[in-house]
Amino acid sequence: MGLGVLENLMGHIMYFIDHGSLSEDQPYNSPTNMRFSAIVPIAFSIAAFILGIHVLFAGRNDGFLSDAYIVGIDTSNLGGEATQGVVNSSASRLGLHDFYQAYVMNYCEGEHDFSNYEKITNCTGQTGMFTFDPVGIFERELSQGVTLQGLGVNTQDLDAAITALNVAYKTMFVAYCIGIGAAGIAILLGFLGFFESRLTACANWMFAVLSFLTLSIASGIGTAAAVKIRDAITREMGKVGARAYLSKKYLGMTWAAVICMLIVTFFWCGACFSPRKERRRYPRKEVDESQSVGITPVGEKRSWRRWRH
Numbered sequence: 001m002g003l004g005v006l007e008n009l010m011g012h013i014m015y016f017i018d019h020g021s022l023s024e025d026q027p028y029n030s031p032t033n034m035r036f037s038a039i040v041p042i043a044f045s046i047a048a049f050i051l052g053i054h055v056l057f058a059g060r061n062d063g064f065l066s067d068a069y070i071v072g073i074d075t076s077n078l079g080g081e082a083t084q085g086v087v088n089s090s091a092s093r094l095g096l097h098d099f100y101q102a103y104v105m106n107y108c109e110g111e112h113d114f115s116n117y118e119k120i121t122n123c124t125g126q127t128g129m130f131t132f133d134p135v136g137i138f139e140r141e142l143s144q145g146v147t148l149q150g151l152g153v154n155t156q157d158l159d160a161a162i163t164a165l166n167v168a169y170k171t172m173f174v175a176y177c178i179g180i181g182a183a184g185i186a187i188l189l190g191f192l193g194f195f196e197s198r199l200t201a202c203a204n205w206m207f208a209v210l211s212f213l214t215l216s217i218a219s220g221i222g223t224a225a226a227v228k229i230r231d232a233i234t235r236e237m238g239k240v241g242a243r244a245y246l247s248k249k250y251l252g253m254t255w256a257a258v259i260c261m262l263i264v265t266f267f268w269c270g271a272c273f274s275p276r277k278e279r280r281r282y283p284r285k286e287v288d289e290s291q292s293v294g295i296t297p298v299g300e301k302r303s304w305r306r307w308r309h
Contacts, residue, residue, distance in 0.1 A: 042190035048260035052180035059103030069101035077241035095143035175218035182211035205268035
């Protein structure tokens with residue numbers, strides 16, 4: 001009798017490995033049919049969501065991811081050999097800060113300490129649809145009687161290059177919001193993905209694709225805008241001592257979020273479109289009378305254990 005119980009248990013285990021449920025009598029749509037591998041896309045969706053939130057709110061104050069800026073501008077050496085006839089002074093004497101850093105929704109400014117460490121002294125309030133206008137910022141902060149044109153900067157070309165990026169900057173913000181929101185929905189739907197349902201898997205896949213595409217667009221725009229601003233500052237203000245630079249932390253975080261959602265997309269794509277094994281949709285019918293009395297139906301082999309009495 002014990003041997004029969006063991007044989008029955010082994011049969012259930014093998015069926016679970018092949019079909020994902022504990023018994024042939026288990027209906028196809030039963031909630032006990034679990035997809036425990038769904039923890040993988042959930043984890044990557046959470047990672048993408050957190051990374052996106054950090055990128056979006058970086059620079060909120062002087063201590064929150066201050067090094068995750070899109071582009072930074074160093075004006076500490078503003079006033080070099082090309083401007084000695086006009087002014088021979090550091091940025092602070094010109095009325096400017098030593099550096100400026102642009103984020104997704106605001107910008108910060110600060111000074112270099114004695115060890116040349118960047119210390120942020122002020123950050124603007126974060127707003128949606130923010131655009132970075134370094135020319136306007138410099139013109140407002142320069143001391144009275146000093147202008148960028150007086151320093152030898154072609155402000156018209158610089159302003160035209162920066163203004164052309166304003167629409168792209170706003171598009172980047174919208175894309176980040178959509179991508180982060182879609183990643184959040186993918187997290188919630190991912191928990192439903194524990195239950196083997198093609199409909200749930202396809203819904204997860206659609207939101208994963210949406211998040212991946214919009215985060216890719218936002219990251220691409222952010223990277224391109226940073227490069228364009230850096231090149232414009234270097235071209236128009238490099239000769240007077242200013243320089244622009246990118247943040248490796250921002251680039252790493254935003255593209256890591258894209259990669260995470262790409263992995264999630266591939267996972268749910270496989271779960272949504274992959275063929276499934278045929279399973280019983282209804283409980284197995286009761287054993288008929290012929291089987292109950294030991295009569296073997298035609299075409300079936302009788303188990304040798306039935307002959308043991």
